[in-house]
Amino acid sequence: MTAPLLRIEDLRVSFATRQGQVQALHGISLSVSPGETLGIVGESGSGKSVTAMAAMRLLDRAGRITSGRIAFRDTDIVAAPERVLRRLRGAAMSMIFQNPRAALNPIRSVGLQIADALRAHRALSAADARREALALLEQVKIRDAARRLDAYPHELSGGMCQRIMIAMAIACDPALLIADEPTTGLDVTTQKAVMDLLSQITRDRHMALLLITHDLALAAQYCQRVTVMQHGRIVETAPPAELFSAPTHAYTRALVAASPTATSTLRPHAAASPIGKTLLSVEHLGKTYADGTVAVADVSFTVAAGESLGLVGESGSGKTTISRMVCRLVDASLGRIMLDGDDIGAIPAADFHRSPWRSAVQIVFQDAGESLNPRFTAFDSIADPLRRLGPTRSREIAARVAECADRAGLPTALLHRFPHQLSGGQKARVGIARALAIRPRLLVLDEPTAALDVSVQAIILDLLDSLRRDEGLSYLFVSHDLNVVRMLCERVLVLQHGRVVEQGTTTEVFARPTAAYTAELIASIPQYAGARVTEAVPTGN
């Protein structure tokens, strides 16, 4: 049994905030062996990133390691002077971060930054450093590397920026690489490419990898062991197979159950309301912007009453633009939008608020916090559509608001709060209650759970599903997450570069995709292939 590369024992970290000292880690212990891949999985507030930063003693000024040991090989990280740590960072242990473009110096060329990383630990001439930087770019599979060497971060895509970060991190051949949410925010196909690259590099160089992520399936696919954290404590550590088939802790079980997979389903419901005739009909929809970019081209689909249609695609696919056009917030350049036989596309977006059809189509936004007026209480936000489009007597409005809040699972005590006083899940419920208030027939949902923690997401998805069945709503569900779409939608539309690539029933499309792009999308979803526990999604907030 080789000595562990990194060993953390009973680590406690606290942060100084306006409200006083807040404990972020309550005594965690873990170890990473040479060449091993360890995943740390947790939701927001679990302390996973803090652990990573503490391991390299990169906590920001407000953070303090209050007790515990961190040992890298035989160096005591907690007690070592800064110059010793500086020699270790980059050369023995390295780190890559979320949001790669922001993590690169915007006014310095990429090649120079890699050269800086090389010359920080090795005595190289500028010319030699440049040559090695070029070699590194090729190793991280950047095409046209010679030209990219002098590029600036803003000229490169997110995926390329992350590759460059990886190049900088491995430049001096460290023994341990810490990756803090390296693929969050990247498209699903890019995510797979980057993770495969990381996996290959760490294997080739016999490098240990500490992967921090909120995506349990991602950790399971790429890591030999997975540690689950909650509220600054380690809940469980096990190889993925054990974690998924026989989790010992209740939280792990809940997390596993809540993470959408290829086979997960929502709670079984009473018989679904029958699907009626066509409610929404979109014909040859197109959108071209003033500068000539074509966001949407020749998209046609229908949504029947009571049905849920999924719009799936990566960034730039046009799915958000379509959702805005259907909801009449943006005008289409071409095509027709028919709602129950009436051409609502003909009414300009600027005038649509006056049209009687306004109350028939409502929208739930991706970032609920962003979609609430910061100066409105939850009550005001939910009441707004009622005041504009519905009953005028305040007692009726108050009654309806209470009813909608109840349906959305929002406690009435929270109605007088402002958005900044609500949690992510609570804000999502306000957004849903507001959308339901004037009894729309079609609900457009633009990635409604993308900004939420996995456990909250599961609850909100369940809520959305039950609402649809109970109220007889139709859904146009926009998402990049195929597993979520699989759970919630009967039919699905796959988009790429503004065009429809494939459409059909969910089961058909996922089981037997006809288009190559669809197959690539499905293959890119991180998943754990193996038996897993299934359990009813827990209720409550």
Place this chain on the structure above:
Amino acid sequence: MPGVFRLAGRRLAASLPVLFGAVVLTFLLMRVLPGDPAVFFASGPNAGPKEIAEVRHQMGLDKPIPVQLVLYLRDVATGNLGRSMTTGQPVVADLVERLPASLELTFSALAIALLLAVPLGIAAALRPHSLIDHAVRFLCTMGVCVPTFVSGLLLIYMFYFLLGLSPDPTGRLDVFATPPPTHTGFLLIDSLLAGDGDSFWAAANQLVLPAVTMALFVLAPLARMTRASMLAVLGSDYIRTARALGLSRPRIVLVYALRNALLPVLTIAGIVFSTMLGANVLVEKVFSWPGVAAYALDALLASDYAPVQGFVLLMAFIFVLVNLLVDVLYGVVDARASAT
């Protein structure tokens, strides 16, 4: 580098409309607002109606406004800004003669301010919540509160009257000293060119108090912006990356942090420069400095309006030029700016 020339060209093209607008505004200011310019530009407020009519015809004021505008534009383009009643010379000649005095003062003040503010701001940002941080923040808060004319006068009181360190605060050079031969009009440079050490120190001595007065006023915004910018940069993701890769502290602070932090400071320096152009009037008045602002003010109070008009135009031109320079410099340092 070709990107820089393209950027400079674009910015120059963009500033032409602004320059044009400034000229038109100046024209409007004097011709369209109530009041009869002919009376102003005539030999004096006591001129007879015949002379006023003569002047009006001479100035073209009996022509329609658009024609006047064209004539005015033509005059400006050929460098004809009228004639000053008080000095009897063409306004352009007066301005050219007195501009170096104002510029020498403004540049010295800016140099002093930057040399003090930037290191202070950086030091405050590198050691948050320390004594120097609090001192700098206090200085910034107080600095914008004291008007230049008050601080100038109090400085005179302290250093001339109480301590006797500074010379008599009137003008650029002691009455008894001989000025060096004029090459640039900047006394400091001219005396160095002539190898005249005495003149240099005499000129510098006279320059100290007025330059420090102006510098004090702009010290606060410069230091505040440097501190804020440095703090923002030090907290950014790419600094965290640099630390994670083990780059040395000097490299992180100087190459990664400072270059990024100084960009907003550059913009503020440009804005501050134009503020100083305005505050020039006050300092030139307090210290009897023979600059363009004092010239225009004296003319104004003597109802001599051609110099005022010329002065306004000159200030606008300098402002646009400074902005252009700042934009181009910014584009040189920040690749993102020249990409658009």
Place this chain on the structure above:
Amino acid sequence: MSSTPIAGGWRQSLFILRANRLSAAAGVGLLILILTALLGPMLSPYDPIVSDVPQALQPPSAAHWAGTDQLGRDVLARVIAAGRLDFAIAAAAVVLSFVVGALIGGACGYRGGRVDRWVGRIVDALMAFPLFVLAMAMVAALGNRVENIVYATAIINLPFYIRFARTEVSVRRHATWVEAASACGNGPGRIVTRFLLPNVLPGMAVQISLNLGWAILNAAGLSFIGLGVHPPTPEWGIMVAEGARFITDGKWWLVAFPGLALMLSVLCFNLLGDGVRDMLDPRMRT
């Protein structure tokens, strides 16, 4: 059951003020200054305008706390009387530029397009003139009177408010909650009045407070060089100008006390502005 943001606002404001002593002190200081200015003549036994030449140029003493000026007038009485004029000029100029600037800037930020571009160009041209330069030009054209000082200061401030309002509105214009407001049936008019303005105004309030301090400095500066206000009207800038002649003879109180009054007023406005910014940022409320 719906609660208006204002109700919570007052309670929260007091909480923040108590937490931020400096702003509270600034608020109190400002209140004192304004009261002093308002009560003015009643506070001092001396007349600020009538000369008393035998008493000229007396240093500060028990009889005259701030000494006397070259015409024997009590400096403190004049400083207090001057406060009225300075505050009045500053307030008038700032209110004028704020109202006009916010309307123009808000409209530009909301509509965008050609109107926005043209207004932007005019604003750029206007910003090419430093205050004193423009004030001098305006006085030259319109005459050497106090109202023109107000107009000049207002016009100089105008581009700043236009730009500020434009940025604030256009940034929020594309925010998701504005989209949501549209989906809830709010037309453009309602969006501006019920959604955008209440979110933009707090930022403006901060700028107004900071601007008031700046406007006082400018008004005093303009009077110092002889524009707008004439003797014997007491005004801080003019008092400094009159006292400037005597500074080389060591009569410091003629300059120091009006200067101190100027400094304190501007300091209070600035500190209050910073405090108001903290108070109205909803993220500070818990």
